[in-house]
Amino acid sequence: MLRVRCLRGGSRGAEAAHYIGSQLGRSFTGWVQRTFQSTQAAAASQNSCAVDDNKATAPVPEDCPVSSYNEWDPLEEVIVGRAENACVPPFSVEVKANTYEKNWEFYQKFGGQSFPRDHLKKAIAEIEEMCNILKMEGVIVKRPEPIDWSVKYKTPDFESTGMYAAMPRDILLVVGNEIIEAPMAWRARFFEYRAYRPVIKDYFHRGAKWTTAPKPTMADELYDQDYPIHSVQDRHKLAAQGKFVTTEFEPCFDAADFIRAGRDIFVQRSQIEFFKKAGWTVIYPPLPLIPDDHPLWMSSKWLSMNVLMLDEKRVMVDANETPIQKMFENLGISTIKVNIRHANSLGGGFHCWTCDIRRRGTLQSYLD
Secondary structure (H helix, E strand, O other), X not given: OOEEEEOOOOOOXXXXXXXXXXXXXXXXXXXXHHHOEEOHHHHHHHOOOOOOHHHOOOOOOOOOOOEXXXXXXXXXXXXXXXXXXXXXXXXXXXXXXXXOHHHHHHHHHHOOOEOOHHHHHHHHHHHHHHHHHHHHOOOEEEOOOOOOOOOOEEOOOOEEOOOOEOOHHHHEEEEXXXXXXXXXXXXXXXXXXXXXXXHHHHHHHOOOEEEEOOOOOOOHHHEOOOOOOOXXXXXXXXXXXXXXXXXXXXXXXXXXXXXXXXXEEEEOOOOHHHHHHOOOOOOOOOOOOOOOOOOOOOOOHHHHHOOEEEEOOEEEEEOOOHXXXXXXXXXXXXXXXXXXXXXXXXXXOOOOOEEEEEEOOOOOEOOO
């Protein structure tokens, strides 16, 4: 049986995940049954890949295109996001709560418009090179569809423009042979799922399970309109007090708030002592080298830690971050050095820009 470890803490998007803490004190699969609108029944009737949730330990059929239980088994297939047509999200309360105060004027001025086009062009080229390197390493690469994110849309509850399909880790969670679509909390990302539907439907028709969470209305009641944030320090203090910009009006979360470790799935920030008690060695990363004048509109310098494991002995890491390269090499892990610094500006590193669809491995326990 899969287990979910609910842990306190905050990160970009974790404010949207706080609902999970009160809901996931049970097996992950059981929670999926009760909370999500699932395609499981249809999948079970159409193909042999779908398995009964009570048999979560059963091996995934060899011909299933989706199979991934952790972050480090040998990577065979991955979805990589797109920077094409990326737009600055309108400056709404949830955007304010998840960005740095030095960038608020940028959002107020350019919300709904393209990110700086020269910068975006460089980010697109970096991600294309990253895809080429992954292919050279033997990994199959899939991409979301390019969409015009500047188009304004309106629902009965709000209106907005879009943002991008750059960070599949935020919207897609793979557990075994199942792809789970997350109901993210940013209004600018409401229709982001559309970019991924063609590739997900292909996986579904070829035998994968596909679950989508109930779509939130994103009405005003979902957000604390008077959220008292004036700086990133305020955000950290409020998160420590269990206060977030999202309310309990309806469930919403980012898939990136989950970390998979075989039978255990962690939600939000980890607690170091927990891993030490399990016999893990905790490694503290070196300070990042990214310069102060480099724009990071939705993230921090600590994207240097945001890496992608190709297997237990290979890691994709920032070509500019020599200290963390040395850290991995001292651990006996070979580094694949790739420069995506302009892509970093859009809010993520290698882990954020990818969603591993298939890793060669089996369901195991690493914390018993």
